[in-house]
Amino acid sequence: MTNLKVEKNKDISNFLTLKTRVKAEYFFDAKTRQDLIAAKKYSLKNDLSMFLLGGGSNLAITKDALAGLTVKNDYRELKVLEDSPDSVIVSVSSGYPVTLLIAKSIATGWGGFEFHQGLPGTVGGAIYMNSKWTKPPTYFGDDLLYAYLIDEKAEVKKVDREYFQFAYDYSILQKTHEIVLEGIFQLGKADPKILREKAAFALDYRKKTQPYGIASSGCFFRNITEDQKNKLKLSTTSAGYLIDQAGLKGRTIGNFYVSPVHANFIINRGGGKSEDLVRLLNLIRGEVEKKFGVKLEEEVIVI
Ligand SMILES: Cc1cc2nc3c(=O)[nH]c(=O)nc-3n(C[C@H](O)[C@H](O)[C@H](O)COP(=O)(O)OP(=O)(O)OC[C@H]3O[C@@H](n4cnc5c(N)ncnc54)[C@H](O)[C@@H]3O)c2cc1C
Known part of the structure; x- marks a missing residue:
């Protein structure tokens, strides 16, 4: 367990489909069941938080660095x-x-x-x-x-x-x-x-x-509930519809923009800075709340 091959300050941007720039304080690539168990034990023994990275396709990591142990899951069987x-x-x-x-x-x-x-x-x-x-x-x-x-x-x-x-x-x-x-x-x-x-x-x-084959993390916000839909007298629960109706399709901050194809997709044109992503997210939340009185909740895990 102690000879877990842990790397320090590992750039993990390429493991994230949204391609935000992030370094992991400690990083381990787990290739087997035993690796995953050993990584968990290692994190407990060394009092480190542990974050498990799958395909990195439902994440918006806006921090420059992830503290603790990040484990990439490459256990394939x-x-x-x-x-x-x-x-x-x-x-x-x-x-x-x-x-x-x-x-x-x-x-x-x-x-x-x-x-x-x-x-x-x-x-x-x-x-x-x-x-x-x-x-x-x-x-x-x-x-x-x-x-x-x-x-x-x-x-x-x-x-x-x-x-x-x-x-x-x-x-x-x-x-x-x-x-x-x-x-x-x-x-x-x-x-x-x-x-x-x-x-x-x-x-x-x-x-x-949907936009396909470009840097995103899929649908960013959760759809609204049936109750909210009925109160607003809308015909859909789609968060993308609300963002679109708030006039935000194509809205850009830095290298991040709201997809003109599907308004619930946020795209990184390349080299996007996290602070721009955060500003764009705040803008979307604010405009949708102003227009519909609804607080959008993230589907993507924002860290
Ligand atoms: C282009 C695009 C299209 C998408 N389309 C869809 C869609 O149609 N439907 C949909 O629901 N989502 C969609 N998504 C979102 C995303 O792909 C899914 O939610 C996907 O299942 C996340 O898997 P992941 O391995 O990438 O998880 P990650 O993003 O790596 O992790 C997500 C969370 O899961 C946790 N996790 C990962 N592995 C494990 C594990 N082994 N045990 C416990 N926790 C774990 C992580 O710690 C993290 O908290 C899309 C994303 C993109 C970029």
């Missing part, structure tokens, strides 16, 4: 636990890239993840966020049976799906700060051709409605 005529039970490690999981599922004929085609990040991040797709409404946690976690004392525990209390953009991990080691999913068998078509449909819709 996929195992078939049970294979029956109608379904399969697979164990997927938390550092496994979602794009790879979807590609593998489609090619093998495992249904369940195909509508998430185009979702960046890792399986662990997608469980933590219960990442979703809208057409049709699908959540990453839908087919989870159980999972293995590392708790706050660095003990491994097995929990079932109910433990996560999955909801829109929510799992209990956001409160407990436990770490997913593996998620065990039950997936129905399906024709790869049909899965491919469904995935292509989702990706096509994504590309038509």
Whole structure:
């Protein structure tokens, strides 16, 4: 455990899809289950806070430096636990890239993840966020049976799906700060051709409605609730709609701007400074509140 290969003052900007400039005080690249457990133990032993970085696609780190130990999750393993005529039970490690999981599922004929085609990040991040797709409404946690976690004392525990209390953009991990080691999913068998078509449909819709292939962290703010929508007599809960109606599409501060394609996406043109991002976020919050009386809440984790 003591010979954990920890780097100091590591530039982690390239691990963040929004590409903000950040250094990690201590950094460790975890490649196995044992690495993740050892990192947690190391952080406890050395009294360091620990931050687990998945694909870095749901983060807006506006600090120049992250204190404590930042662990990059590169634990990638996929195992078939049970294979029956109608379904399969697979164990997927938390550092496994979602794009790879979807590609593998489609090619093998495992249904369940195909509508998430185009979702960046890792399986662990997608469980933590219960990442979703809208057409049709699908959540990453839908087919989870159980999972293995590392708790706050660095003990491994097995929990079932109910433990996560999955909801829109929510799992209990956001409160407990436990770490997913593996998620065990039950997936129905399906024709790869049909899965491919469904995935292509989702990706096509994504590309038509969202900026694609540029530096962002996805939808920045959470959609408003049905109650708020009804009070405002709106036909949508979309945070992007509110930002658009507040006249903010294309609004730029420094190298950060509100996407003209989808107003809930904030883009870094390149080399954006964190203080400009913070100013742009404050502007968006302020203008939306002025126009609609609604305080937008972040979907992205702002640190
Ligand atoms: C272009 C683009 C499109 C996107 N589209 C969507 C979309 O359609 N739907 C959607 O819901 N989101 C979307 N997102 C947001 C983001 O991709 C998802 O939330 C994604 O699932 C986050 O995974 P990650 O591995 O990148 O997590 P990270 O951003 O690395 O981390 C997010 C949080 O999860 C925690 N975490 C990561 N791994 C673990 C683990 N193993 N155990 C416990 N906690 C962990 C981190 O500590 C952090 O608090 C999009 C983002 C981008 C950039």
